[in-house]
Each structure stands twice: as C-alpha cells, then as structure tokens.
Amino acid sequence: MKTLVLANQKGGVGKSAVATLLVHYFAQHGQRVLAIDLDHQGNFSKPLRMSERAAVAAYTADVLMTGSVGSLPPKPFVLVPSDRALLGLERQPALHTPFARAFRAFLASVDAQFDVCVIDTNPNPDIRLIAALASADFVLSPIQLNQEAMDGVHGLLNHDRVGVRKIKAVLNPKLQLIGLLPTMVEPTPFQKANFVQVIQQYRPLMIQVGAGPGEFAFVPRRSAIAEAQASGAVLWEMKKTAARDAWKEIEPGIARIAAVLTARESEHAPAA
Numbered sequence: 001m002k003t004l005v006l007a008n009q010k011g012g013v014g015k016s017a018v019a020t021l022l023v024h025y026f027a028q029h030g031q032r033v034l035a036i037d038l039d040h041q042g043n044f045s046k047p048l049r050m051s052e053r054a055a056v057a058a059y060t061a062d063v064l065m066t067g068s069v070g071s072l073p074p075k076p077f078v079l080v081p082s083d084r085a086l087l088g089l090e091r092q093p094a095l096h097t098p099f100a101r102a103f104r105a106f107l108a109s110v111d112a113q114f115d116v117c118v119i120d121t122n123p124n125p126d127i128r129l130i131a132a133l134a135s136a137d138f139v140l141s142p143i144q145l146n147q148e149a150m151d152g153v154h155g156l157l158n159h160d161r162v163g164v165r166k167i168k169a170v171l172n173p174k175l176q177l178i179g180l181l182p183t184m185v186e187p188t189p190f191q192k193a194n195f196v197q198v199i200q201q202y203r204p205l206m207i208q209v210g211a212g213p214g215e216f217a218f219v220p221r222r223s224a225i226a227e228a229q230a231s232g233a234v235l236w237e238m239k240k241t242a243a244r245d246a247w248k249e250i251e252p253g254i255a256r257i258a259a260v261l262t263a264r265e266s267e268h269a270p271a272a
C-alpha cells in the first residue's frame with residue numbers, strides 16, 4: 001500500500017476536493033483504496049458518505065491514534081471518517097509520540113488490504129499532520145495562486161514541525177513530495193501572471209503532465225467541482241456538460257498523480 005497525504009497549511013484551497021477526486025479515480029481504476037479523514041471538518045468524509053461508494057469503518061479517524069482498532073470492512077473502498085474528537089489530540093502533548101506510533105502501526109496493519117491510502121488533513125500544523133507525514137510515502141500540496149499561498153510553499157518545505165524537509169530528516173526519510181497542485185485556477189490575467197511566477201520559482205515542484213513547457217497539473221475553478229463535493233456525485237459521472245468539461249481539464253493531472261503512487265519502485269523516479 002502506498003500512502004498519500006494532502007497537505008497545505010491553509011484552509012479552503014481545495015484539498016478535500018482533490019482528495020475526493022483521487023479516491024474515486026483510484027476506485028474506478030481497480031485500485032483498493034483506503035480514505036482517511038483527519039480533518040474534524042469532515043469535508044472528505046461527507047461527499048464519500050453521500051456517494052455511497054465507500055464502506056464506512058466502524059470507528060473514526062481519531063481512534064487510529066488513540067485506541068486499538070478492529071478490522072476494517074473487507075471491501076475494496078473504505079472510509080475511516082472524521083470526528084470532532086480529532087480536535088482534542090493536539091491538546092494531549094504527552095501522548096503525541098504514542099499517537100504517531102499507533103497511526104503508523106495501523107497503516108502497517110492494513111498494508112496488504114489496500115493498494116493506496118489517501119489521507120486528507122486539517123490546515124493546522126498539529127499532531128495529526130505530523131503523524132500522517134511521519135508514516136506516508138508521498139505528500140501532495142494543493143495551492144491557490146495568490147501571493148499568500150505561494151509564500152506558504154516555503155513553510156510546506158521548511159516549517160519547523162511539519163515541513164517536508166524536517167519530516168524527511170527526522171521522522172520519515174522515505175517521504176516524497178509529489179509536488180504542488182495549483183487549484184481553483186481562474187483564467188484571469190492576475191492568476192495567469194501568478195501561475196507564471198509559481199512556475200519560475202518552483203518549477204522542480206510542479207507536476208509535469210506533458211512534454212511541452214507549461215504542461216503542469218492544475219485544477220480549474222469550476223462550480224461543478226463544488227457541486228460534486230456538496231452532493232457526493234462523482235465529477236465525471238455528472239450529467240452536466242460543464243462537469244465533464246471540468247473533468248477533461250483535471251484528468252491529466254489526477255492520472256499523473258495516480259501513476260506516481262501506483263508505479264512499482266523500480267519505475268519511480270523521485271521528484272524531490
């Protein structure tokens with residue numbers, strides 16, 4: 001099982017929407033997928049529950065850190081949903097190391113049951129994010145193309161507690177940054193200018209989808225994506241042409257990310 005964490009220290013950038021697209025994509029492509037929602041806001045759990053595609057675990061994601069857990073439903077697509085109790089974990093610092101260990105042990109225990117595990121996280125740099133990054137193979141960072149978010153890329157890499165470089169050096173040398181995924185991209189001159197700037201500044205961190213220059217993975221701002229999140233629909237199955245058009249723009253990026261996750265070791269060239 002390969003584990004991917006969605007991380008960005010900012011809320012509302014489209015992390016949960018990307019996580020949702022990814023798990024449906026994996027499930028549709030025959031991968032056995034485990035979805036874990038570590039954000040108490042539950043914006044990954046809600047659309048998955050509504051979709052009725054994923055079997056829901058008998059316990060919530062906080063229990064993966066605090067308790068010993070029973071087995072998961074023997075299904076190819078399983079959700080361990082969010083709960084308010086996730087908020088309380090950070091307030092028990094004496095237990096943080098056991099929490100991270102329990103989470104890692106849980107992932108190891110389901111290694112043979114799933115091909116991929118996608119973990120959605122909360123924006124705070126707290127023990128939930130640390131435990132996820134400390135156990136994961138990959139991290140993907142959805143970002144918005146504004147100055148503040150781009151400044152945040154520095155924190156993604158260098159934050160004292162949850163920066164990818166720090167986690168790699170101290171807790172998890174196998175962690176790899178798949179890259180930055182610009183989300184809610186709009187065809188405004190302002191965003192185009194910002195896209196150019198991100199590419200100039202962070203080119204090695206962009207996810208290349210084609211051979212041409214500037215062929216990078218991104219997610220456009222489209223109301224169909226918000227509707228899919230609100231209704232539990234799978235974007236590419238929605239009747240509206242707008243939804244299918246949106247999916248056409250997104251698919252190459254999602255397919256690329258999926259390919260990195262499911263590549264066999266020998267085929268996989270580290271990105272960062």
Ligand SMILES: Nc1ncnc2c1ncn2[C@@H]1O[C@H](COP(=O)(O)OP(=O)(O)O)[C@@H](O)[C@H]1O
Nearest residue numbers: 011012013014015016017220221222225226229
């Ligand atoms: N590409 C997009 N286009 C339009 N709306 C989006 C897009 N991605 C996410 N949204 C909507 O924006 C809001 C925030 O997205 P969400 O994925 O929950 O962000 P995060 O998980 O980073 O907090 C949600 O209402 C979601 O449905």
Ligand SMILES: [Mg+2]
Nearest residue numbers: 015016039043
């Ligand atoms: Mg979210």
